[in-house]
Amino acid sequence: MGSLNPTDSPYWQINVPVSLRTADCPAFLLDLSAKDKGIISTPDSQYHVLTWPEVQLIISRNRIDLFQRVPSELRRYLAYNWELRQKYGSVMEFVLQERLGWEVPIAxxxxxxxxxxxxxxxxxxxxxxxxxxxxxxxxxxxxxLEDDPKTDDLTEEARAKINEYVDEVFGKRAGKENVIWFKNWKSLKSVHAVEHFHVMLFDPDPDFVREITNGDVPLSRKV
Known part of the structure; x- marks a missing residue:
């Protein structure tokens, strides 16, 4: 069958079965950033899965640029987003129409x-x-959620409001020690123009997750 990751393979063939490899680079993997190309070039077997303490440390140090997807999952993510852009024009339009159901202008x-x-x-x-x-x-x-243009980060007032919300909604149900949040810097956002921030919960009650998300299921489990 052959290895998934022969050392002389181009980056777009890494983590791909021999029967599915292409001689030319797929369109969705062209013009990648140096970071994404490096991740795609890494065999899944060499990827380090982050632990909860490591996640907490990354966020506490505001080094959210260190978050990465598993190489094969990044490949799926890039392929799916490429298809979305062909169909909807942008990932933002897909999120608004299919995930949020919000009309523009958002008010x-x-x-x-x-x-x-x-x-x-x-x-x-x-x-x-x-x-x-x-x-x-x-x-x-x-x-x-107001950013400080000097720091590319949240203002203290905005951060305080998010803290209060997260403590009330997530901390009381999952335990404050099991909750952490962050907001991407503008330069790292994958979806612009729709405000959002991220919350991570360690080993929460599945019923609480279903309740707070209204039974949502991530796309990565559907496609």
Whole structure:
């Protein structure tokens, strides 16, 4: 059958069975960033799955650029997003139409975190390479979470409001020690123009996850 990862294979053939390899690079793997190309070039067997303490450390140090997907999962993610762009024009349009069901222009009904209709909690469709006991959710909001242009990070006021929300909604049900959140820097966002931040829960009650996401299932489990 042959190895999935012969050392002389081009990057787009890594983690791909021999029968499915292509001589030319697929369109969805062209023009990758150096980071993504490096990940795609890595055999899954060499990938280190992050533990909960490692996830906590990355977020506490605001080094969210260190989060990566398992190489074969990154390949699936890039392929799926490429198809979405062909069909919807952009990933943002797909998220708005199919995942959130929100109309443009997006208008909040109240101040930040006041109205439940301004918030939707869903699974992260393509989670990072982390301990499978960690549940990765995304909190989408119709209101803006203000960034400080000098730091490319949240303002202290916005951070305080998110902390209060996360403690109330997730901390009380999952335990504060099992909850951590982060918001991508603008330069790292995969979906622009729709405000959101990420919440990770360590080994939460599945019933709570179903409740808070209204029974959502991540796309990575469907395709």
């Amino acid at each position: 909040a009904e109240g101040k930040p975190f006041e109205e439940k209709t301004d918030i939707k909690v869903l699974w992260n469709d393509w989670p990072y390479g982390i301990d499978e006991r960690i549940v990765h959710l995304v909190v989408w909001t119709k209101f803006e």
